[in-house]
Amino acid sequence: MExxxxxxxxxxxxxxxxxxxxxxxxxxxxxxxxxxxxxAGVQLGPNGIRALRQLHIWQDLNRQTYAPQYLxxxxxxxxxxxxxxxxxxxxxxxxxxxxxVHRRDLIGALAARVRSMKEIEILSQRxxxxxxWERQSPILTLNSGERIASRAVVGxxxxxxxxxxxxxxxxxxxxxxxxxxxxxxPRVTAPAVPADVVLWLYPGGHVVHYPVSGGREIxxxxxxxxxxxxxxxxxxxxxxxxxxxxxxxxxxxxxxGLPPCWIRWPAADRPPAPVWGKEAVTLIGDAAHPMLPYLAxxxxxxxxxxxxxGRCVASTSDLAGAWRHYERERQPRTSILQxxxxxxxxxxxxxxxxxxxxxxxxxxxxxVYFLSRIAWIYVWNHESVA
Numbered sequence: 117m118e119x120x121x122x123x124x125x126x127x128x129x130x131x132x133x134x135x136x137x138x139x140x141x142x143x144x145x146x147x148x149x150x151x152x153x154x155x156a157g158v159q160l161g162p163n164g165i166r167a168l169r170q171l172h173i174w175q176d177l178n179r180q181t182y183a184p185q186y187l188x189x190x191x192x193x194x195x196x197x198x199x200x201x202x203x204x205x206x207x208x209x210x211x212x213x214x215x216x217v218h219r220r221d222l223i224g225a226l227a228a229r230v231r232s233m234k235e236i237e238i239l240s241q242r243x244x245x246x247x248x249w250e251r252q253s254p255i256l257t258l259n260s261g262e263r264i265a266s267r268a269v270v271g272x273x274x275x276x277x278x279x280x281x282x283x284x285x286x287x288x289x290x291x292x293x294x295x296x297x298x299x300x301x302p303r304v305t306a307p308a309v310p311a312d313v314v315l316w317l318y319p320g321g322h323v324v325h326y327p328v329s330g331g332r333e334i335x336x337x338x339x340x341x342x343x344x345x346x347x348x349x350x351x352x353x354x355x356x357x358x359x360x361x362x363x364x365x366x367x368x369x370x371x372x373g374l375p376p377c378w379i380r381w382p383a384a385d386r387p388p389a390p391v392w393g394k395e396a397v398t399l400i401g402d403a404a405h406p407m408l409p410y411l412a413x414x415x416x417x418x419x420x421x422x423x424x425x426g427r428c429v430a431s432t433s434d435l436a437g438a439w440r441h442y443e444r445e446r447q448p449r450t451s452i453l454q455x456x457x458x459x460x461x462x463x464x465x466x467x468x469x470x471x472x473x474x475x476x477x478x479x480x481x482x483x484v485y486f487l488s489r490i491a492w493i494y495v496w497n498h499e500s501v502a
Contacts, residue, residue, distance in 0.1 A: 119435070120145060120256060120266040122244045122279055126219075127401025127418035128272035129226035133171045134426025136235035143266065144236065145256070147243035156298045157328045157335030158219050159313070162212035163496040164416035170423045177225040181215035182327045184312045189478055192318035195365035199478045201486055203313070209487050210494040216313065218300075218328040218335070222415070244273070247282035247397065254397050268396035268435040270425070272418075275384060277403035283394055286386070289406060294383035294461065296409070297338040297357050299375030303327060306334055306374055316368055317475070318361060319467040323368060337409075338372060339383070341465060349381035356380075383408055385458070388451035398439040400425065405450035410460040413453055413493065420496055421446055449496075 119135055121128045124146030132142045160168070160181065168174040187201045206214040230236050242262075247269065248255040256264045271279025275289050303309075311331060316323040321340035328335045340360040354373045358364075361372065385406045392399045401418035424445055428438040466474055 119268045121270045123272035130419050130422035132236050134422040136233045138430045142236045144238045145242040146240050158217050158415045159412035160215045162210035162494040165212040167419035167423045173225045173229045180221040181217045182331045186312040188312045188314045190316050192316040192364050195367045198475050216326045244278050271399045271403045275402045275406040280403050289384040291344050292383040293343050295342045297378045297380050299336045299378045300333050301375045320465050322464040344382045352378050352380050388454050392443045393439050396436040407454045408457040411457045
């Protein structure tokens, strides 16, 4: 096989599509029995939508997204609306709209496109345990003992990437003292909840929620600063979540009590890595640049990666050279986002006078200035060097 992709999530599927569009033969190795369809909401900014257009799936996915009109920022203690910013201006300002989608629907659209392309083969229940080298060629070893050779490898196997460990040996991800809780609930059970992207700012935490599944469901994410006991996700009750937000106002208390079950997982990332690859092996998505979710750019960065890698491959037969070109383009942009996502958590969680100063700024800042401050995230052009 010409190119093997390890991992069948958003990054792996998008990369397979981008490479197959250049005529490359691609194999995806996925350790699960089926492609991942679990998860919660995904915010798709203009840069993510621009990448989806390049992958030729936006037209189909568009019908399953939701278009919130506002970003509404509220005080979690009092319920007061601090500021509303219009999301309808994104189309005119950045060339594409702002949408939200269920991860299941995004994966489904990518998978449908993958299955329609004869250049791509998907092998499920193939868990890669190590990357080896024979005469400078990559060999993948599976947990079954099978060995798979290909001209080139892309590690799209997430924050705990086996390919990254084999390449960089840089240890485990950084676990931050923040617990992230997520839940999905049917929209009909919470008709009074606004159909916007709503951000609640809480001392030492925050909550964000927005509609998904075309508006039929609500995705809720609650974050609170707390020491981590382990790095595994686990189920927890509404009482567990509510107990972390002691002083919240009645509106937020009502909302957090609606989901019958929550999933908790630790906040984790890695510092930017100076090297992503070697020879004909490279990393993509969370395997290359895992970031905290507070800028809502994890999925978009994986999509941008895929489109960039496809463009780098299109004009050369030298796959190792294409991998290095891709890495040089993507590392500066993703490194900044990794660092800025950490800063965003601090900004959201400020207490006391810092929080009051932040809220005063949000109330007074002109909307055009707000848009200019975030433009660097959304103006990505797939044809230019990042």
